[in-house]
Amino acid sequence: MLSEDALKQGKLLFYATIVGVITGIGAVSFLVTTHFFSINLLHNIAGYPIHEPKGEPVLFRQIHKEFSPFLLVLITTVGGLLSGILVYTFAPEAEGHGTDAAIEAYHRKNGIIKPIVPIVKMIASAITLGSGGSGGREGPIAQIGAGFGSFFATKLNLSAKERRILLASGMGAGVGAIFHAPMAGAIFASEVLYKEPEMEGEVFIYTVVASIVAYSIFSMFFGWKPLFFTPVFEFTNPVELISYAVLAVVSGVFAIFYIKVFYRVRDIFKKIPIVPHIKPAIGGFIVGLIGIAVPQAISTGYGVIQGAIDGTATIQLLILVAFLKVFATSFTISSGGSAGVFGPSMVIGGSLGGAVGLALHYVSAILVSQPAAFVLVGMVSFFSAAANTPFSTIVMVTEMTGNYHLIVPAIWSATISYIIAQKWTIYEKQEKNRKLSDAHRIEFARDMLEEIKVQDILKKDFHYVLPDAPIDKIFSLLSEIQDEDLLVIDRSDRLRGIITMRVLKSMLAESEIPNILIAEDVANTRLITTTVDENLHTLMHKIGFKEINTIPVVDIRYKDRVIGVVKRTDIIKKYSEIQEEIYKNV
Secondary structure: OOOHHHHHHHHHHHHHHHHHHHHHHHHHHHHHHHHHHHHHHHHOOOOOOOOOOOOOOOOOOOOOOOOOHHHHHHHHHHHHHHHHHHHHHHOHHHOEOOHHHHHHHHHHOOOOOOOHHHHHHHHHHHHHHHOOOOOEOHHHHHHHHHHHHHHHHHHOOOOHHHHHHHHHHHHHHHHHHHOOOHHHHHHHHHHOOEOOOOOOHHHHHHHHHHHHHHHHHHHHHHOOOOOOOOOOOOOOOOOHHHHHHHHHHHHHHHHHHHHHHHHHHHHHHHHOOOOOOOHHHHHHHHHHHHHHHOHHHOOOOHHHHHHHHHOOOOHHHHHHHHHHHHHHHHHHHOOOOEOEOHHHHHHHHHHHHHHHHHHHHHHOOOOOOOOOHHHHHHHHHHHHHHHOOHHHHHHHHHHHHOOOOOHHHHHHHHHHHHHHOOOOOOOOOOEOOHHHOOOOHHHHHHHHHHOOEHHHOOEOOOOEEOOOOEHHHHHHHHHHHOOOEEEEEOOOOOEEEEEEHHHHHHHHHHOOOOOOOEHHHHOEOOOOOEOOOOEHHHHHHHHOOOOOOEEEEEOOOOOOOEEEEEEHHHHHHHHHHHHHHHHOOO
8 A cells, every 4th residue: 555645746746747748738839839920020021030940840931031120120119019018918927037937936925826827928928039039938938837837736726835846847847848858947947946056856856757748748749859959079188178167257257247237127127117018119129229230139049059059150240149149138028028038048158158169269279179069068157157057057958959978068167157156146036045935934944943952941940839829829929920820839849730820810700719719729730741852843833722821841750840941932932033044144
């Protein structure tokens, strides 16, 4: 017979599988919708040259059309307007890059995402990306998958913890499917929740299942090949670690620049005194102007990465794309548009890597033997720095390119860039660590209460009366000591009970208390006691919701010998101190 925990885990794995199926179908729908808009709006109307990576499917017919700068700006502006109206009318939570909203729901909203959000997010993001907005697919599909996971868990009346697990499963499934990277999607959903290098272990097994299922369904429609085609890169020269270190420093510094620009633009747009529905149109207009100057800097921009890998992109173009992509992405998303930040980060990082690789190769072929390899490592090091996700990014890029021979320089570069930019993150809703997450706050408080013993808050001074003490003496003593409880201890120093002011007042409310009553007549003899070696978590569980203010502390060997008391108020005070310690940014 399986245990109850095993059955519960098996049921949750089954639910994660269903989330993977639905998210995989959602990823297919999202990609088709995005391609429909980009081909029919950008290319077939504006004549914008669309260059996709070799692993991207061709879904719609492209007709030859001369490039029209005017139509490009018109389409990016109208696309921003439509996206803004859709989002801010029906689901304001769908604005921005999506992943942050899912992270916030995990930490602070018990995993709850409104059911309408994934639907609005899919349509708005498809319009934003399809009309030339500079963004990626990871944010939208992460929020789409997370939204379904949350909705599914709510419908099944699952607990908050289980809802969070299915939310993370949907997030990982979406990323794993859309980027042809199932393992990276699972790791990403577990890692992106925190700024520090922590993994959300309780969700990982479920994100793996959901991501594999979603990836498999997505690949049934679009093939099993990686997103980018690359030659066989090899790392055989340790001297190149110097060059990769240079790339890591450039990536780390540029990631900080990217984050600062991104949120500075957002702050500027927040101050513009117009309704938010229109602001993405302003961002779209500026993006259109950038697209006229450098077409590769808008839309997804994945074609630039493929060109850099193939060796057809120049240093000048790569530097220009990296710089302008920062602003195009900021004006697209920080204005309120709906798109992800992972895709643009890949383009920025890949462009930086390609430029650094080519530049150092011109200096010396010993420093860089294969410049195109720096494109892949640049993608890893830049996003590791920008998002504080070194583990998943390393796996993500290897799966997206099908190239596993650059693990050593990728880890090297990602670690250095991550350290440089650790104080900054493109995902501002990340918590610093598990201890600061609302999802684990009670858990950590409980663990810390388990480390505190009763002896740490024991009060050895306490008041008591003998069992034959008259009632008038009890009232007099209670008024003098400013306490609500009195222990009853006999002449042999044995605990006989406890008298509480609450009980005495309730007796007075019913009738006058006869003067002939003595202490043992009004004492509560059904006592909860503790010992000095008991921890506060166990004691709190023992007390529960009972109206107990004073707990006698008895000798470990002689259970009726009192050596002190513990006050409920002192336990609460200690708990509050623990809470403050947990939330202190140290």
